[in-house]
Amino acid sequence: MLQFHHRIDLQRTMKGALSKMKQGAYAFRYAEAVPFLRLDSIGWQYTDDPGYGHHGMTRPDRGHVIFQYTLSGEGKLRYGGETWSVPPGSGILVTVPGDYRYYWEKDSGAPWEFLWINMAGEDAARLAERIRERHGPVVRLSPRSRAIRRGWELYRTVSEDRVTDAVELSTQAYGFLVSMLEQEAADAPAPDLPAPLRKATRLMKERFREPLGLEEIAAHSGVSAAYLCRLFQSRLGVSPLEYMRRRRVEAAVTLLRRTDESVSRIGELCGFESPSYFGKVFRQYLGLSPRQFRNDTNDHPYETLFLE
Incomplete structure (x- = not known):
């Protein structure tokens, strides 16, 4: 009973x-x-x-x-x-x-x-x-x-x-x-991240367009660069720079679909140091170039992408 x-x-x-x-x-x-x-x-x-x-x-x-x-x-x-x-x-x-x-x-x-x-x-x-x-x-x-x-x-x-x-x-x-x-x-714990990790991810989401370096992100978070890398790997499964690249690609996807800016300009706006590097990173995640993605609205109809 x-x-x-x-x-x-x-x-x-x-x-x-x-x-x-x-x-x-x-x-x-x-x-x-x-x-x-x-x-x-x-x-x-x-x-x-x-x-x-x-x-x-x-x-x-x-x-x-x-x-x-x-x-x-x-x-x-x-x-x-x-x-x-x-x-x-x-x-x-x-x-x-x-x-x-x-x-x-x-x-x-x-x-x-x-x-x-x-x-x-x-x-x-x-x-x-x-x-x-x-x-x-x-x-x-x-x-x-x-x-x-x-x-x-x-x-x-x-x-x-x-x-x-x-x-x-x-x-x-x-x-x-x-x-x-x-x-x-x-x-797996709840996604209650340690304070340094919260500071770092917030900074990268807000300033992904800028050429932020690892040392600057770590200093903003109040920890060493080595410790920040360990935090990212243990709690998020990626490095800080990988986390930054994902945020930049997400932003690029939206701009490619919602604006008429050129591909090279969108790469610049999203923090990529050159059009060639932008194309290389974008292809790594989506399997096609930024220009191909912009033109292919049938197989890729979305304008917002979440890379986790």
Whole structure:
């Protein structure tokens, strides 16, 4: 039997309005088949029932993917001949059917509290398989990771906003699964950047047109150039100069589409030291020259690009 024992403190995890969410479970049944990943059900629950457990060979929801993330207490997963603990900050990711069983043991000493998401469809199964190849059946995820924040946002959309539109829920479910494939997703922190990194990225976004050097950016940020490079690599996965190039290419894309300025002038306005260098960098990111991009509105109809 599921019982409500205590409210988890979501203030540190989600902040603001999400900390006011209530426990619940929600399911969706659509009259017509959905030709893409479908959110089947979602819930935030507790159990202290020694009989609680699910076996992958006996569950009726064949073809579904189950993600169950521990908030407090601890669950167990028997998978591949091994027994895995599922403590807070970790979640199981399994596909139905499968030779596994997840359950709660009374000896664990505390009720098992979890957020669970049940998804259906071939896309869900394919993404889940890729995630397990990278992280195994028990995925460690910080409560502030992008994936868990998206999981809670999906729960809020259902429980608070009462959204039932299949496309909207599918879009969020895709985002949730894809975020688990991010490099180092298991340890990814929230995008709360250290102060020096915030100063550096703000400066480059505001002054990308200027010939800023690494030393100048580091001095503005209050750290050494070497330390700033380490911060960029560890938190953003790129060097400061790579970050700057991406911002310049983004700006160039917009100017190529929204203005009649010459290609060489746009390169100059975006901080590139020469037309040839502008063309070289632009081609590295988009696979074609600035002039080709400007003229090819069929295959490249966008006027805003985000390079991440």
